[in-house]
Amino acid sequence: GQQLNQSPQSMFIQEGEDVSMNCTSSSIFNTWLWYKQDPGEGPVLLIALYKAGELTSNGRLTAQFGITRKDSFLNISASIPSDVGIYFCAGHDGNQFYFGTGTSLTVIP
Amino acid sequence: DAGVTQSPTHLIKTRGQHVTLRCSPISGHKSVSWYQQVLGQGPQFIFQYYEKEERGRGNFPDRFSARQFPNYSSELNVNALLLGDSALYLCASSWWGLPTDTQYFGPGTRLTVL
Numbered sequence: 001g002q003q004l005n006q007s008p009q010s011m012f013i014q015e016g017e018d019v020s021m022n023c024t025s026s027s028i029f030n031t032w033l034w035y036k037q038d039p040g041e042g043p044v045l046l047i048a049l050y051k052a053g054e055l056t057s058n059g060r061l062t063a064q065f066g067i068t069r070k071d072s073f074l075n076i077s078a079s080i081p082s083d084v085g086i087y088f089c090a091g092h093d094g095n096q097f098y099f100g101t102g103t104s105l106t107v108i109p
Numbered sequence: 110d111a112g113v114t115q116s117p118t119h120l121i122k123t124r125g126q127h128v129t130l131r132c133s134p135i136s137g138h139k140s141v142s143w144y145q146q147v148l149g150q151g152p153q154f155i156f157q158y159y160e161k162e163e164r165g166r167g168n169f170p171d172r173f174s175a176r177q178f179p180n181y182s183s184e185l186n187v188n189a190l191l192l193g194d195s196a197l198y199l200c201a202s203s204w205w206g207l208p209t210d211t212q213y214f215g216p217g218t219r220l221t222v223l
Contacts, residue, residue, distance in 0.1 A: 031208045041217075042201070042214025042217055044214070045213075048209075048211070050209060092208040097208075099144075101150060102150070
Protein backbone atom coordinates (compact mmCIF):
# COMPACT_ATOMS: atom_id res chain seq x y z
CA GLY A 1 0.00 0.00 0.00
CA GLN A 2 0.94 3.63 -0.37
CA GLN A 3 3.06 5.21 2.35
CA LEU A 4 3.58 8.91 2.62
CA ASN A 5 7.15 10.21 2.59
CA GLN A 6 7.90 11.87 5.88
CA SER A 7 11.06 13.78 6.74
CA PRO A 8 13.25 13.94 8.57
CA GLN A 9 13.30 10.33 9.72
CA SER A 10 14.71 11.34 13.11
CA MET A 11 15.64 14.51 14.97
CA PHE A 12 17.76 15.20 18.02
CA ILE A 13 17.21 18.70 19.39
CA GLN A 14 17.89 20.74 22.49
CA GLU A 15 15.02 21.60 24.79
CA GLY A 16 13.56 24.96 23.79
CA GLU A 17 14.35 24.62 20.09
CA ASP A 18 11.71 24.68 17.38
CA VAL A 19 11.00 21.59 15.26
CA SER A 20 9.77 21.27 11.69
CA MET A 21 8.77 18.13 9.84
CA ASN A 22 6.92 17.49 6.63
CA CYS A 23 5.05 14.89 4.69
CA THR A 24 4.68 14.49 0.93
CA SER A 25 2.60 12.30 -1.31
CA SER A 26 2.32 11.56 -5.00
CA SER A 27 -1.48 11.64 -4.63
CA ILE A 28 -3.94 14.36 -3.68
CA PHE A 29 -5.48 14.10 -0.23
CA ASN A 30 -8.70 15.62 1.11
CA THR A 31 -7.69 15.42 4.76
CA TRP A 32 -4.32 15.63 6.50
CA LEU A 33 -3.81 14.56 10.09
CA TRP A 34 -0.84 14.61 12.46
CA TYR A 35 -0.48 11.99 15.22
CA LYS A 36 2.00 11.34 18.03
CA GLN A 37 2.75 7.80 19.18
CA ASP A 38 4.47 6.98 22.46
CA PRO A 39 6.03 3.55 23.10
CA GLY A 40 3.46 0.86 23.84
CA GLU A 41 0.53 3.06 22.89
CA GLY A 42 -1.59 3.81 19.89
CA PRO A 43 -1.29 7.08 17.95
CA VAL A 44 -2.99 10.14 19.42
CA LEU A 45 -4.40 12.84 17.15
CA LEU A 46 -2.66 16.22 17.42
CA ILE A 47 -4.06 18.30 14.58
CA ALA A 48 -6.58 17.75 11.76
CA LEU A 49 -6.62 19.73 8.49
CA TYR A 50 -9.51 19.63 6.01
CA LYS A 51 -8.88 22.37 3.46
CA ALA A 52 -5.98 23.19 1.13
CA GLY A 53 -3.97 26.08 2.54
CA GLU A 54 -5.44 25.67 6.03
CA LEU A 55 -3.15 26.59 8.91
CA THR A 56 -4.17 25.24 12.31
CA SER A 57 -2.61 25.50 15.76
CA ASN A 58 -2.92 23.40 18.89
CA GLY A 59 -0.88 25.00 21.66
CA ARG A 60 2.76 24.92 20.61
CA LEU A 61 1.93 22.88 17.52
CA THR A 62 1.09 24.37 14.14
CA ALA A 63 0.29 22.41 10.99
CA GLN A 64 -0.50 23.39 7.43
CA PHE A 65 -2.37 21.66 4.59
CA GLY A 66 -0.30 22.30 1.46
CA ILE A 67 -2.01 24.16 -1.38
CA THR A 68 -1.13 21.39 -3.83
CA ARG A 69 -2.97 18.98 -1.48
CA LYS A 70 0.06 16.69 -1.76
CA ASP A 71 1.92 17.81 1.33
CA SER A 72 1.61 18.95 4.92
CA PHE A 73 3.89 20.47 7.53
CA LEU A 74 4.06 20.29 11.31
CA ASN A 75 5.96 22.74 13.49
CA ILE A 76 6.56 22.45 17.22
CA SER A 77 7.76 25.57 18.99
CA ALA A 78 9.85 25.69 22.16
CA SER A 79 10.21 21.92 22.50
CA ILE A 80 9.99 20.29 25.93
CA PRO A 81 11.06 16.81 27.09
CA SER A 82 7.52 15.39 26.84
CA ASP A 83 7.51 16.11 23.10
CA VAL A 84 9.66 12.99 22.72
CA GLY A 85 7.98 10.37 20.57
CA ILE A 86 7.22 9.39 17.00
CA TYR A 87 5.15 11.75 14.89
CA PHE A 88 3.10 10.44 11.98
CA CYS A 89 1.27 12.26 9.25
CA ALA A 90 -1.80 10.68 7.69
CA GLY A 91 -3.78 11.58 4.60
CA HIS A 92 -7.23 10.51 3.36
CA ASP A 93 -7.75 10.18 -0.41
CA GLY A 94 -11.50 9.68 -0.29
CA ASN A 95 -11.18 5.95 0.29
CA GLN A 96 -8.84 5.33 3.17
CA PHE A 97 -6.17 6.79 5.41
CA TYR A 98 -2.50 6.40 4.51
CA PHE A 99 0.18 6.99 7.13
CA GLY A 100 3.67 8.39 6.82
CA THR A 101 6.86 6.60 7.77
CA GLY A 102 7.21 8.62 10.98
CA THR A 103 9.63 11.15 12.46
CA SER A 104 11.31 10.13 15.70
CA LEU A 105 11.89 13.14 17.95
CA THR A 106 14.39 13.17 20.80
CA VAL A 107 14.57 16.25 23.03
CA ILE A 108 17.77 16.70 24.99
CA PRO A 109 17.22 18.55 28.30
CA ASP B 110 -14.68 7.06 30.24
CA ALA B 111 -12.97 3.95 28.92
CA GLY B 112 -10.96 4.32 25.76
CA VAL B 113 -10.58 1.77 22.99
CA THR B 114 -9.59 -1.58 24.47
CA GLN B 115 -7.87 -4.43 22.67
CA SER B 116 -7.14 -8.01 23.65
CA PRO B 117 -4.88 -9.76 24.01
CA THR B 118 -1.98 -7.38 24.63
CA HIS B 119 0.62 -9.79 23.31
CA LEU B 120 0.37 -12.99 21.34
CA ILE B 121 2.89 -15.51 20.04
CA LYS B 122 1.88 -17.89 17.26
CA THR B 123 3.67 -20.18 14.82
CA ARG B 124 3.50 -20.12 11.05
CA GLY B 125 0.32 -21.59 9.61
CA GLN B 126 -1.77 -20.97 12.72
CA HIS B 127 -4.83 -18.80 12.97
CA VAL B 128 -5.31 -15.78 15.25
CA THR B 129 -8.27 -13.71 16.45
CA LEU B 130 -7.78 -10.21 17.81
CA ARG B 131 -10.52 -8.31 19.60
CA CYS B 132 -11.44 -4.66 19.94
CA SER B 133 -14.01 -2.78 22.01
CA PRO B 134 -14.69 0.75 20.79
CA ILE B 135 -15.40 3.81 22.88
CA SER B 136 -19.00 3.75 24.07
CA GLY B 137 -21.28 5.26 21.41
CA HIS B 138 -18.80 4.91 18.56
CA LYS B 139 -20.27 2.99 15.64
CA SER B 140 -17.19 2.62 13.46
CA VAL B 141 -14.10 0.49 13.98
CA SER B 142 -10.99 0.39 11.82
CA TRP B 143 -8.06 -2.02 11.92
CA TYR B 144 -4.45 -1.16 11.11
CA GLN B 145 -1.24 -3.17 10.90
CA GLN B 146 1.93 -1.43 12.11
CA VAL B 147 5.17 -3.19 11.28
CA LEU B 148 8.13 -2.18 13.45
CA GLY B 149 9.63 1.09 12.25
CA GLN B 150 6.76 1.96 9.92
CA GLY B 151 3.49 3.82 10.05
CA PRO B 152 0.14 2.05 10.44
CA GLN B 153 -1.38 0.47 7.30
CA PHE B 154 -5.14 0.36 6.87
CA ILE B 155 -6.68 -3.13 6.83
CA PHE B 156 -10.45 -2.75 7.32
CA GLN B 157 -13.14 -0.31 8.33
CA TYR B 158 -16.55 -1.34 9.67
CA TYR B 159 -19.57 0.82 10.31
CA GLU B 160 -22.84 -0.50 11.71
CA LYS B 161 -21.65 -4.08 11.17
CA GLU B 162 -21.01 -3.50 7.45
CA GLU B 163 -17.58 -3.43 5.82
CA ARG B 164 -17.02 0.10 4.59
CA GLY B 165 -13.44 -0.18 3.39
CA ARG B 166 -10.67 -2.68 2.82
CA GLY B 167 -6.97 -2.06 2.39
CA ASN B 168 -4.48 -3.97 0.28
CA PHE B 169 -4.26 -7.12 2.37
CA PRO B 170 -4.71 -10.76 1.29
CA ASP B 171 -7.88 -12.74 1.86
CA ARG B 172 -6.22 -14.42 4.84
CA PHE B 173 -7.28 -11.28 6.72
CA SER B 174 -10.94 -10.96 7.63
CA ALA B 175 -12.94 -9.04 10.19
CA ARG B 176 -16.42 -8.54 11.50
CA GLN B 177 -18.31 -6.14 13.72
CA PHE B 178 -20.88 -7.26 16.24
CA PRO B 179 -24.21 -5.63 17.22
CA ASN B 180 -22.52 -4.04 20.25
CA TYR B 181 -20.00 -2.46 17.80
CA SER B 182 -17.05 -4.50 19.08
CA SER B 183 -14.95 -6.10 16.39
CA GLU B 184 -12.72 -9.07 15.65
CA LEU B 185 -9.82 -9.31 13.23
CA ASN B 186 -8.98 -12.81 12.04
CA VAL B 187 -5.81 -13.84 10.27
CA ASN B 188 -5.46 -17.34 8.81
CA ALA B 189 -2.36 -19.25 7.74
CA LEU B 190 -0.01 -16.92 9.59
CA LEU B 191 3.25 -15.92 7.92
CA LEU B 192 6.39 -14.55 9.56
CA GLY B 193 5.63 -11.22 7.88
CA ASP B 194 2.38 -10.92 9.80
CA SER B 195 4.39 -10.11 12.93
CA ALA B 196 3.32 -6.57 13.81
CA LEU B 197 1.37 -4.34 16.16
CA TYR B 198 -2.32 -4.52 15.25
CA LEU B 199 -4.16 -1.35 16.09
CA CYS B 200 -7.88 -0.79 16.39
CA ALA B 201 -9.39 2.68 16.12
CA SER B 202 -12.97 3.78 16.76
CA SER B 203 -14.93 6.86 15.74
CA TRP B 204 -18.53 8.04 15.83
CA TRP B 205 -19.46 7.70 12.16
CA GLY B 206 -16.30 6.50 10.41
CA LEU B 207 -16.05 9.66 8.31
CA PRO B 208 -12.66 11.16 7.38
CA THR B 209 -13.61 14.22 9.44
CA ASP B 210 -14.27 12.12 12.56
CA THR B 211 -11.49 11.82 15.09
CA GLN B 212 -10.21 8.27 15.30
CA TYR B 213 -9.22 7.08 18.77
CA PHE B 214 -6.66 4.31 18.76
CA GLY B 215 -6.30 1.47 21.22
CA PRO B 216 -2.92 0.38 22.59
CA GLY B 217 -2.70 -2.45 20.07
CA THR B 218 -2.04 -6.18 20.11
CA ARG B 219 1.57 -7.19 19.53
CA LEU B 220 1.56 -10.36 17.38
CA THR B 221 4.76 -12.36 16.97
CA VAL B 222 4.80 -15.18 14.44
CA LEU B 223 7.62 -17.73 14.87
